[in-house]
Amino acid sequence: MRAALRGTAAMVRLGAQSALHFRVNVGISVVGACLQAVLLIVVWRNVYANRQTVQGVGVDIAVQYAILSLAVAHLALPFRLSSLPERVRQGAIATDVIRPIGVTSQNLAHSVGEAAAALPGSVAVLIVGCALDGISAPRDLWAAGFFVLSVGLGLLMAWTMNLTVSMVAFWTTDTRGTFYIYRTLATFCSGAIVPLWFIPEWLAHMLNALPFRLQIFAPLEIWFGQVTYDHSKQLLIQQASWLAVLFLLLHLVARRALRVVVVNGG
Amino acid sequence: MIVAEHLVKQFHRRAVPDGPASRFRSLFAAREAVRAVDDISLAIDKGEIVGFLGPNGAGKSTTIKMLTGILVPTAGRVEVAGVVPWRHRRRNALNIGVVFGQRSQLWFDLPLRRSLEAIRDLYSVSAADYRNRMSQFDDLLDLGSFLDTPVRSLSLGQRIRGDLAAATLYRPPVLYLDEPTVGLDVVAKVALRDLITSLNVDGRTTVMLTTHDMDDVEQLCQRIMVIDGGKMLYEGDLKDLKRRFAPYRDLIVTPRSPSDADRIDSGLATRVSSPGAAKVTLRFDPQEVSAPEVIHSVSSQFEVSDISILDPQLEDVVRRLYGGNP
Ligand SMILES: Nc1ncnc2c1ncn2[C@@H]1O[C@H](COP(=O)(O)OP(=O)(O)OP(=O)(O)O)[C@@H](O)[C@H]1O
Numbered sequence: 001m002r003a004a005l006r007g008t009a010a011m012v013r014l015g016a017q018s019a020l021h022f023r024v025n026v027g028i029s030v031v032g033a034c035l036q037a038v039l040l041i042v043v044w045r046n047v048y049a050n051r052q053t054v055q056g057v058g059v060d061i062a063v064q065y066a067i068l069s070l071a072v073a074h075l076a077l078p079f080r081l082s083s084l085p086e087r088v089r090q091g092a093i094a095t096d097v098i099r100p101i102g103v104t105s106q107n108l109a110h111s112v113g114e115a116a117a118a119l120p121g122s123v124a125v126l127i128v129g130c131a132l133d134g135i136s137a138p139r140d141l142w143a144a145g146f147f148v149l150s151v152g153l154g155l156l157m158a159w160t161m162n163l164t165v166s167m168v169a170f171w172t173t174d175t176r177g178t179f180y181i182y183r184t185l186a187t188f189c190s191g192a193i194v195p196l197w198f199i200p201e202w203l204a205h206m207l208n209a210l211p212f213r214l215q216i217f218a219p220l221e222i223w224f225g226q227v228t229y230d231h232s233k234q235l236l237i238q239q240a241s242w243l244a245v246l247f248l249l250l251h252l253v254a255r256r257a258l259r260v261v262v263v264n265g266g
Numbered sequence: 267m268i269v270a271e272h273l274v275k276q277f278h279r280r281a282v283p284d285g286p287a288s289r290f291r292s293l294f295a296a297r298e299a300v301r302a303v304d305d306i307s308l309a310i311d312k313g314e315i316v317g318f319l320g321p322n323g324a325g326k327s328t329t330i331k332m333l334t335g336i337l338v339p340t341a342g343r344v345e346v347a348g349v350v351p352w353r354h355r356r357r358n359a360l361n362i363g364v365v366f367g368q369r370s371q372l373w374f375d376l377p378l379r380r381s382l383e384a385i386r387d388l389y390s391v392s393a394a395d396y397r398n399r400m401s402q403f404d405d406l407l408d409l410g411s412f413l414d415t416p417v418r419s420l421s422l423g424q425r426i427r428g429d430l431a432a433a434t435l436y437r438p439p440v441l442y443l444d445e446p447t448v449g450l451d452v453v454a455k456v457a458l459r460d461l462i463t464s465l466n467v468d469g470r471t472t473v474m475l476t477t478h479d480m481d482d483v484e485q486l487c488q489r490i491m492v493i494d495g496g497k498m499l500y501e502g503d504l505k506d507l508k509r510r511f512a513p514y515r516d517l518i519v520t521p522r523s524p525s526d527a528d529r530i531d532s533g534l535a536t537r538v539s540s541p542g543a544a545k546v547t548l549r550f551d552p553q554e555v556s557a558p559e560v561i562h563s564v565s566s567q568f569e570v571s572d573i574s575i576l577d578p579q580l581e582d583v584v585r586r587l588y589g590g591n592p
């Protein structure tokens with residue numbers, strides 16, 4: 001047990017080191033995130049220039065949503081979804097199979113570490129948001145606590161899904177197409193670009209059936225106090241249940257994938 | 267330590283038919299089975315270094331992948347240090363180290379040091395052991411000079427040395443080396459052999475070595491196994507192999523006057539060098555006639571400036587084995 005923890009921690013560290021190793025890349029992603037934050041704030045304030053509310057949502061909420069969702073999405077959908085495709089291409093995966101911790105645990109830990117490298121970008125977004133007067137305090141301490149918990153669960157969901165999608169690398173060498181579609185879908189459906197208040201009802205029903213909503217939109221609903229205390233708890237339970245389902249899915253996909261890899265190369 | 271019984275690995279691939287649109291038609295073609303490993307049994311004791319030889323495509327890598335647990339055998343039984351590798355991969359992981367010469371287990375973007383630190387933690391190596399072993403690697407493999415270089419920018423030889431360090435850092439009782447010397451220069455080869463020898467002597471590490479370099483085999487292995495077409499062709503002592511497949515020795519004679527070269531002969535040995543060569547090669551069977559007898563017979567008839575005896579080369583032996591005409 002202690003050995004497994006130490007191994008997992010090592011993989012998290014390795015993930016962070018891999019991502020932070022490219023300093024220029026980290027710098028660019030921080031600048032990019034800040035730019036995005038400024039633009040979003042400017043655009044939303046312009047949208048609200050001549051009106052009080054849009055669909056019942058006021059300017060402060062809209063701006064704040066944009067900042068917070070950007071900060072979370074930056075962590076949930078990092079630049080590189082996973083290092084797995086590269087290790088598959090290099091054939092290093094063959095030795096990963098025979099490590100003292102499982103391939104999925106190794107990679108999940110590595111992804112968590114890689115996400116740490118996106119942290120500077122997220123923090124920068126929050127700083128920009130505060131500087132431009134775009135963030136206000138949550139309704140109460142409960143909302144804040146639930147929010148943190150909910151963001152954590154949402155991120156775990158996102159990382160699990162990222163890794164599951166990355167497993168296509170076992171079947172196709174070029175993953176760019178798949179990643180593009182997934183990234184687009186995940187960004188939109190999680191509410192990372194457009195707050196889900198603004199989408200038509202029939203689409204909302206569809207999104208309710210998918211796990212993406214719970215990654216970004218749900219934590220923010222909690223933050224804004226738009227859901228009751230009981231409903232917040234329900235959202236957390238939904239997240240945890242989805243997380244279990246996604247873990248299971250990941251393991252199933254990994255099992256099939258490993259059956260493929262294991263055969264390759266000489 | 268390593269036991270395999272009636273090991274079989276069958277791969278499936280689609281037959282590609284000839285003729286127009288063959289790529290398209292192959293989608294519907296029946297899958298044909300390829301037996302990469304076909305009923306191999308072997309047993310390796312603790313502390314042995316065994317050479318695992320065979321021509322390209324013989325099934326060596328496939329066998330090693332089954333022994334390490336990367337591949338699941340189609341049939342047969344494997345047990346390594348009391349563990350069935352593919353069934354208990356994580357338990358097995360602590361017992362084995364693997365180096366595949368053509369690929370790396372290291373993390374590509376990061377300095378070598380980071381990979382070794384990760385391995386240290388993955389395999390629960392204590393800080394003190396880590397320090398000792400790193401200094402040994404530095405002595406034997408000159409690791410220190412490129413520890414802080416990203417793996418991606420290492421030369422082939424450096425990378426393989428890094429991989430060897432990664433595979434032996436936690437001192438696994440069993441070490442599999444699949445073509446570890448491919449592309450290494452002479453100095454690096456010697457360093458690698460020294461490390462393997464010292465692990466084997468000090469730690470009683472069991473080593474299974476695949477290579478196409480016969481010097482590796484002669485320097486390291488007491489016993490060899492030769493496979494071809496997925497089947498065991500020969501298994502036994504290196505000396506026995508030579509005796510069996512090359513039951514001759516060569517006497518190389520340089521005559522004092524070159525005009526003698528084409529006349530030199532001895533009734534006791536067969537001339538195998540081509541006419542016109544400055545040196546003459548006489549081949550004899552040491553079971554029938556002794557070396558001094560042949561030497562005496564030649565030197566009593568001709569004036570010679572140099573004479574030497576050549577043992578059969580392992581390369582020749584192996585070539586004859588692979589060719590199937592002993
Ligand atoms: N994934 C696979 N699918 C189909 N056939 C395979 C697969 N992997 C290996 N083979 C076949 O199995 C045979 C044995 O391959 P293997 O890699 O074990 O050879 P080897 O002895 O290691 O050769 P080399 O000296 O060239 O490394 C080859 O004919 C190879 O084409």
Ligand SMILES: [Mg+2]
Nearest residue numbers: 266326327444
């Ligand atoms: Mg091979």
